[in-house]
Amino acid sequence: MCALRITNVQVCSLEVPPAAEEGPEPTAPLWGNMKQGHPMDRFSEPPRYGSPGGLIWVKVTAENGMWGLGYTDSGSVTSVLIKESLMSLIIGQEVGAIDRCNDLMWYGTLSFGNEGLTARAVAAIDLALWDLWGKVLEQPVYRLAGGPARQSMEVYVTGQDVAWSKRQGFNKFKIVRPHSKYDGQAGVDGTVEMVARMRELAGPQAELMMDCWMCYDVDYAVQICEAVRPYRMRWMEEMLMPHDFSGHRALRQRLPWQTLATGEHWSTRWPGIRAIEERLVDLIQADLLWIGGFTEAKKLAHVADAAGIPMCLHTGANDLFGQHWTAAMPNTPLIEFFQGLPPGIPFDITGMASPYASARQAYRMPPGTPTPVEGKVGLPPGPGFGLAIAEEWLQPLD
Numbered sequence: 001m002c003a004l005r006i007t008n009v010q011v012c013s014l015e016v017p018p019a020a021e022e023g024p025e026p027t028a029p030l031w032g033n034m035k036q037g038h039p040m041d042r043f044s045e046p047p048r049y050g051s052p053g054g055l056i057w058v059k060v061t062a063e064n065g066m067w068g069l070g071y072t073d074s075g076s077v078t079s080v081l082i083k084e085s086l087m088s089l090i091i092g093q094e095v096g097a098i099d100r101c102n103d104l105m106w107y108g109t110l111s112f113g114n115e116g117l118t119a120r121a122v123a124a125i126d127l128a129l130w131d132l133w134g135k136v137l138e139q140p141v142y143r144l145a146g147g148p149a150r151q152s153m154e155v156y157v158t159g160q161d162v163a164w165s166k167r168q169g170f171n172k173f174k175i176v177r178p179h180s181k182y183d184g185q186a187g188v189d190g191t192v193e194m195v196a197r198m199r200e201l202a203g204p205q206a207e208l209m210m211d212c213w214m215c216y217d218v219d220y221a222v223q224i225c226e227a228v229r230p231y232r233m234r235w236m237e238e239m240l241m242p243h244d245f246s247g248h249r250a251l252r253q254r255l256p257w258q259t260l261a262t263g264e265h266w267s268t269r270w271p272g273i274r275a276i277e278e279r280l281v282d283l284i285q286a287d288l289l290w291i292g293g294f295t296e297a298k299k300l301a302h303v304a305d306a307a308g309i310p311m312c313l314h315t316g317a318n319d320l321f322g323q324h325w326t327a328a329m330p331n332t333p334l335i336e337f338f339q340g341l342p343p344g345i346p347f348d349i350t351g352m353a354s355p356y357a358s359a360r361q362a363y364r365m366p367p368g369t370p371t372p373v374e375g376k377v378g379l380p381p382g383p384g385f386g387l388a389i390a391e392e393w394l395q396p397l398d
């Protein structure tokens with residue numbers, strides 16, 4: 001096969017046609033409306049936070065007309081980075097030379113910073129490169145990436161609707177912290193009360209973990225972990241700020257019995273590699289977009305695997321990109337499904353296999369994403385990532 005060249009990179013919006021029919025109505029509000037602890041609790045002002053802009057799609061086209069798709073968030077900034085900086089590095093490169101394209105993007109953005117929104121921009125192009133290469137070779141991406149490492153993936157669900165998730169066949173539940181360190185002793189007591197209630201709902205055999213989303217410091221994390229220890233938390237997640245490496249070291253020393261997970265806000269492979277070298281965590285939870293793409297997370301997975309540390313992608317089961325990655329990597333025993341729709345809407349219609357679900361804006365779920373059944377997902381479809389997106393649904397953004 002002759003080398004194919006990349007001839008175009010476009011930033012697009014995705015407009016899925018409206019649903020032909022109405023689906024079931026929610027039976028309760030989405031859990032996400034509950035009070036959650038937040039790092040911005042430090043301030044008395046109402047919290048203002050979030051990404052600058054929503055999802056954008058990137059379409060990479062080859063000289064034979066074939067195209068691949070990726071996406072990322074923070075679209076109003078990442079689209080500028082892609083158009084002004086990354087696009088010119090990729091056009092003219094060989095289809096399938098994915099490591100080289102990644103190196104071009106990382107080296108080409110060194111002077112203004114690889115981390116944060118740059119990494120999110122790189123991710124969109126990297127995903128599109130894998131999708132295109134898979135389509136050209138007529139293979140699913142998990143096979144190009146060295147898999148499949150397994151035929152089906154164990155899924156845990158994140159959300160506070162444990163009874164509803166249980167009815168959907170799950171037995172692994174991650175709940176969300178109701179308090180931050182600014183709530184003091186009342187926050188410890190309130191957290192214990194909530195965890196006790198969730199353990200009761202989940203049952204004694206279920207796995208239960210809690211996402212603490214950067215809301216504690218070392219001392220508060222120790223207080224919380226000791227207080228909820230009777231409820232056997234499978235892990236405690238992201239208790240500290242992502243950059244607080246000395247804090248992670250202190251936490252490891254003060255809680256030798258507690259399984260510690262973190263990493264969704266680590267950008268590029270480097271913070272994760274440092275945590276592996278210093279053995280600061282037991283589970284690394286990279287986000288495919290925020291770390292900088294499929295390739296960047298793959299590089300980290302191999303370093304982690306060499307050290308005997310597993311990885312579990314942040315919201316990996318919510319999209320085909322994460323499902324392919326998890327199917328291919330050797331050290332990925334679990335995958336997360338973020339419950340982005342309220343109770344009453346079954347998980348099996350949230351994957352936008354039908355356009356109906358797209359109108360519901362399930363968290364990050366692109367058309368064609370298989371949803372978990374009985375707490376598992378099988379090997380995802382191909383070729384490429386197997387996205388069920390028609391070319392006419394993509395509108396280039398100027």
Ligand SMILES: [Mg+2]
Pocket residue numbers: 211213237238264314
């Ligand atoms: Mg998390």
